[in-house]
Amino acid sequence: MRMFAAALFILTALPALAQERLALVIGNDSYDHVPRLDKAVADARAIASKLRGMGFETLEGIDVDRRMMNRRISEFTARLEPGDTAFVFFAGHGVEIDGENYLLPTDIVAPDSGESDFVKSESIALSALLDRVRSTGARTAITIVDACRNNPFETVAGRSIGRTRGLGRISAPQGTFVIFSAGAGQLALDGLHEEDPAQNSVFTRALLPRLSEPGLELRALVADLRVEVRDLARTVSHTQVPAYYDELLGEFYFIPAAAKAPATAAPAQAAEVDPIRADLELARSIGTVDALDGFLDRYEDRADEYSYQVAVQLREGLSTEAAAPAKRATQVDEVPAEPAAVSVPYAEVIEEERRQQGTKATIRATQAALNAAGCSAGGADGVIGPRTRSAFARFIDASGASLNPDGLGSVDALRAIEAAGRNVCKPAPRQAPQSASATAPAAGGLTLSGSWKYRANCVLVVKVTGTVTFRKSGANAYHGRLADSLGQRANSDVYLNSREITGTDYFPGVTVKWRGRMAADGQSYTATGSTGCSVYAWRAG
Numbered sequence: 442m443r444m445f446a447a448a449l450f451i452l453t454a455l456p457a458l459a460q461e462r463l464a465l466v467i468g469n470d471s472y473d474h475v476p477r478l479d480k481a482v483a484d485a486r487a488i489a490s491k492l493r494g495m496g497f498e499t500l501e502g503i504d505v506d507r508r509m510m511n512r513r514i515s516e517f518t519a520r521l522e523p524g525d526t527a528f529v530f531f532a533g534h535g536v537e538i539d540g541e542n543y544l545l546p547t548d549i550v551a552p553d554s555g556e557s558d559f560v561k562s563e564s565i566a567l568s569a570l571l572d573r574v575r576s577t578g579a580r581t582a583i584t585i586v587d588a589c590r591n592n593p594f595e596t597v598a599g600r601s602i603g604r605t606r607g608l609g610r611i612s613a614p615q616g617t618f619v620i621f622s623a624g625a626g627q628l629a630l631d632g633l634h635e636e637d638p639a640q641n642s643v644f645t646r647a648l649l650p651r652l653s654e655p656g657l658e659l660r661a662l663v664a665d666l667r668v669e670v671r672d673l674a675r676t677v678s679h680t681q682v683p684a685y686y687d688e689l690l691g692e693f694y695f696i697p698a699a700a701k702a703p704a705t706a707a708p709a710q711a712a713e714v715d716p717i718r719a720d721l722e723l724a725r726s727i728g729t730v731d732a733l734d735g736f737l738d739r740y741e742d743r744a745d746e747y748s749y750q751v752a753v754q755l756r757e758g759l760s761t762e763a764a765a766p767a768k769r770a771t772q773v774d775e776v777p778a779e780p781a782a783v784s785v786p787y788a789e790v791i792e793e794e795r796r797q798q799g800t801k802a803t804i805r806a807t808q809a810a811l812n813a814a815g816c817s818a819g820g821a822d823g824v825i826g827p828r829t830r831s832a833f834a835r836f837i838d839a840s841g842a843s844l845n846p847d848g849l850g851s852v853d854a855l856r857a858i859e860a861a862g863r864n865v866c867k868p869a870p871r872q873a874p875q876s877a878s879a880t881a882p883a884a885g886g887l888t889l890s891g892s893w894k895y896r897a898n899c900v901l902v903v904k905v906t907g908t909v910t911f912r913k914s915g916a917n918a919y920h921g922r923l924a925d926s927l928g929q930r931a932n933s934d935v936y937l938n939s940r941e942i943t944g945t946d947y948f949p950g951v952t953v954k955w956r957g958r959m960a961a962d963g964q965s966y967t968a969t970g971s972t973g974c975s976v977y978a979w980r981a982g
Contacts, residue, residue, distance in 0.1 A: 461498065461521075461522065461524075461525045461526070462495075462496055462497045462498065462525070462526045462528070463497065463498050463499075463500075463517065463520055463521055463525060463526070463527055463528070464489070464492045464497040464498070464499040464500070464527075464528040464529070464530070465499075465500050465502075465513060465514065465517040465527075465528070465529045465530070466485050466488050466489040466492070466499060466500070466501050466502070466529075466530045467485060467501075467502040467503075467505060467510065467513065467530070467531045467532070467533065467544075468481045468482040468483070468484055468485025468486065468502075468503055468504070468531075468532045468533060469481055469482070469503075469504055469505065469532070469533030469534065469545070469546065469547050470482040470504060470533070471504045471547055472533075472534060472545070472547050472549065473547060473548055473549075473550075474548075474549065474550050474551050475534060475545070475549060475551050476534075478533065478534065478631070479631055479632075480532075480631045480632075480640070480641055480642045480645075481532035481533045481587070481642075482503055482504065482532075483640050483641055484532040484587060484641050484642055484645040485501070485502075485503065485530065485532050486501075486503070487640075487641055487645065487649055488530045488532075488585075488645065488648075488649070488652075489501045489530075491649055491652050491653060492528065492652070494653070495652065495653055495695060495696065497528060498520075500513055500516055500517050504547050505546060505547060506546045506547050506548035507546040507548055507549070507563060507564070507565075509546075510544075510546045510565060511565070514565070514570060514573065517529075517574075518573050518574060518576075518577055521574065521577035521578075521579050522577065522578065522579075523577070523578030523579070523580070524578065524579075524580050525577070525578075525579045525580065526579065526580065526581045526582075526583075526693075527574050527577070527579040527581070527582040527583070528582075528583050528584075528585075529570070529574065529582075529583070529584040529585070530584075530585045530586075530587075531544050531584075531585075531586050531587070531588060532587040532588070532642070532645070533545060533547075533587075533588055534549070534588060535567075535586065535588025535589065535608050536560070536564075536608075537608050538557045538560060538561060539557065541561075541566055541567070541568060542566070542567040542568070542586075542588075542608045542611060543560065543561060543564040543565065543566055543567065544564060544565045544567060544570070544586070544588055545564050545565075545588075546563075546564065546565070549563055549564060550563065567584075567586065567608075567611065568611065568612075570584075571584060571611075571613065571614055571617055571619070572614060574617075575614040575615075575616060575617060579616070580616065581616060581618075581689065581693055582614075582616055582617045582618070583617075583618045583619075583620075583659070583693070584617065584618070584619045584620070585619075585620045585622075585648070586608065586619070586620070586621050586622065587621075587622040587629060587642060587644055587645060588608060588622075588629075589608050589621055589622050589623035589627060589628065589629035608621055608623075608625065610625045610684070610686075611686055612686070613686040613687075613688045614688060615688050615690070616688060616689060616690065617686075617688050617689070618659060618685065618686070618687055618688065618689045618693070619685065619686040620663060620683060620684070620685045621683060621684040621685070622642070622644035622645075622670075622681075622683055623644070623681045623682065623683060623684065624681075624682045624683070624684045625684060627680060627681050627682065628679070628681065629642065629643070629644055629681060630642065630643040630644075630673075630674060630677070630679060630681055631643070633673060633674075633676060633677050633977060634677060634896065636894075636979075637979075638964075638979065639965075643670060643673050643674065643681065644670055644681075644683060646960070647666055647669045647670050647673065648666055649961075650960075650961030650962075651665065651666055652695050653695065653696055654695075654696065655696040655697070655698060656694065656696070656697070656698030656802065656806060657694065657695070657696070658692050658693065658694055659689070659692070659693040659694070659695075660687065660692075662695075663683070663685050666683060667682055667683050667685075669958065669967065670682065670683055672958070672967040672968075672969065672975065673967055673977060675898065675969075675975035676896055676897070676898060676967060676975050676976060676977030677896070677898065677977070678898045690718075691716075691718060698802055698805075698806065717740055717743065717746070717748045717749075718748055720736055720739070720740075721736060721748045721751065721752055724736040724752065724755075729759075730756065730759050733752055733755055733756040733759065734756065736752050737749070737752055737753065737756065740752075800850060801823040802823070803850060803851070803852060803855055804823045804824070804825060804829075804850045805821045805822070805823040806821075806855055807829075807833075807849070807850060807854060807855045807858060808820070808821040808822070808823075808829055808832075809821045810855060810858040810859050811829070811832045811833065811836060811858060812832075813863055814836060814858055814861055814862070814863060814864070814865040814866055815863065815864050815865060815866040816832040816833070816835045816836045816839070816865065816866040817832055817835075817866070818832035818833075819832075825849060825850055829849070830846070830849060832866075833846065833849045833854070834846060835866050836858060836861070836865060836866060839865050839866045840857075840861050840865050840916050840917070841915055841916030841917065841918075842857050842861070842916060842917055842938060843917065843918070843936045843938065843943075844857055844938070853938060853939070853941055856938065856939030856940070856941070857917075857938040857939050859939070860886035860887075860938070860939040861886070862886070886937075886939065887937065887939075887940060887959055887963040888913070888937070888963065889911040889913075889919045889921075889935060889937050889942070889959075890911055890912060890913050890919065891910070891911065891980060891981070892908060892909075892910045892980070892981040893908065893909050893910070893911070893978045893979065893980055893981055894906070894907070894908055894978065894979055894980075894981050895907055895908070895909065895976050895977065895978035895979075896976070896977050896978075897925075897974045897975065897976045897977075898974065898975050905925050905926055905927060905974070906925065906926045907923060907924055907925030907926055908923070908924055908981065909921050909922065909923040909924075909933065909978070910922050911933070911935065914934075917936055917937050917938060918934070918935070918936055919933075919934075919935040919936070919937065920932070920933065920934060920935075921933035921934075921935060921944075923946060929948055929949075930948075930949075931946045931947055931948040931953075932946070932947045933945065933946045933947070934947075937959070940958050940959040940960075940961070941956075941957075941958060941959075942956065942957040942958065942959060942966060942968065943955075943956050943957075944956075944957070944968075946970075953970050953971055954970065954971045955968050955969060955970035955971065955974075955976070956968060956969065957969070957976070964979060964980050965977065965978060965979040965980070966978050
């Protein structure tokens with residue numbers, strides 16, 4: 442038992458030995474024999490630039506043929522060492538054949554008929570790439586694939602090769618997190634419409650700002666990303682929801698939460714991953730009495746915690762099962778059947794601890810932000826006490842933010858406080874009033890002020906276009922005038938909290954309530970309304 446506990450200690454100490462962050466980014470537009478793409482190279486270059494700014498050592502491959510693609514992969518895996526973080530991004534054509542996903546180099550040749558074996562041999566199997574990265578001993582491997590476009594072989598004479606569009610589901614190796622730009626069989630959009638000014642695909646434009654958002658855990662990043670991509674696609678009556686395959690043990694942050702708080706707020710560093718959960722998963726996967734006893738010995742001083750209590754239940758379940766030898770004799774080679782013996786599934790451990798840790802980290806960051814705003818929340822200890830509540834109330838009064846006092850500790854409240862900037866609760870020097878026509882984001886936040894164009898897809902496939910002009914009417918409030926292609930006009934009252942938007946449109950005889958989210962660059966937003974319309978809006982000039 443003690444030997445197992447020592448092994449656990451060694452495993453959890455591995456990250457301290459090597460923590461390099463390496464990335465491989467490939468973007469292919471210029472295909473020789475299949476349809477060319479428009480934005481894969483731009484996506485790859487934007488991702489590579491973002492990663493370098495975040496401290497990743499990055500290898501880049503632009504419009505690479507099969508030999509160069511293999512060389513880049515070999516260079517990448519040769520530089521990875523145990524304990525490293527590996528990041529792979531591929532934008533280009535991909536195809537699913539016989540249950541395997543293949544990434545296509547630029548010199549892929551379209552065969553005359555259904556010669557799927559030829560395509561397999563001339564492209565890169567995604568599962569082989571994942572296995573090569575994992576075999577290096579990298580502690581964390583994150584792979585993002587934006588290859589869910591139309592099948593490039595669909596128009597080849599004779600039998601088609603692969604499914605019509607998109608990629609298929611995968612089984613990711615342990616320690617790996619894989620993100621596809623669209624779900625299985627879905628088409629990933631490059632642009633929303635002909636007037637769409639974005640240089641990047643719908644997926645990549647939503648991904649880029651999230652990569653460098655401090656304190657955003659990978660799973661929260663993906664959850665938020667999926668919603669934005671889905672909402673963007675809905676504005677053109679398209680279905681695209683990014684898929685992900687999670688085999689990570691523990692949490693991952695591109696930018697640690699500590700980077701968000703001021704230098705004086707050292708407690709924010711406590712958001713680092715607690716090894717107890719990874720150790721519980723390891724003991725559970727081994728599935729023996731000695732493994733669980735080793736875990737319980739190591740963490741006996743934390744016996745009141747959720748993970749420890751689940752381990753106790755697992756251990757008791759094994760004891761109960763051992764008392765039934767006749768049943769045991771028929772299951773010699775099987776892992777003990779956890780659901781029959783344990784009343785709390787392990788998935789609930791992950792969810793409960795992630796919720797608790799996320800909430801406490803959010804409260805710490807909120808307290809630090811309130812202090813930076815001059816509202817005197819006291820120490821950033823992650824506990825909502827009377828002083829923190831008073832500071833939050835002072836912030837609401839001083840800023841005019843449309844926040845509910847009961848929302849203290851929520852991500853929306855944190856974002857609103859951070860967007861408000863410093864000296865909110867203290868007198869600040871008077872500044873010249875901002876022009877109502879200003880369209881650039883104000884210092885410390887974004888703005889709706891100015892003119893916007895929009896497209897809306899509504900129930901019964903009604904498509905509406907129009908314009909709306911907003912002017913500031915309060916601290917985070919705006920008043921707007923709207924006109925659409927159906928000849929309707931409306932007044933709008935809108936509130937912007939960080940990037941979250943809530944609004945009410947007053948048409949003659951009809952009131953429409955809606956919610957939306959602004960893009961990180963402040964140049965577009967998406968929204969859904971009580972009438973069932975999905976809206977995409979962009980600045981008119």
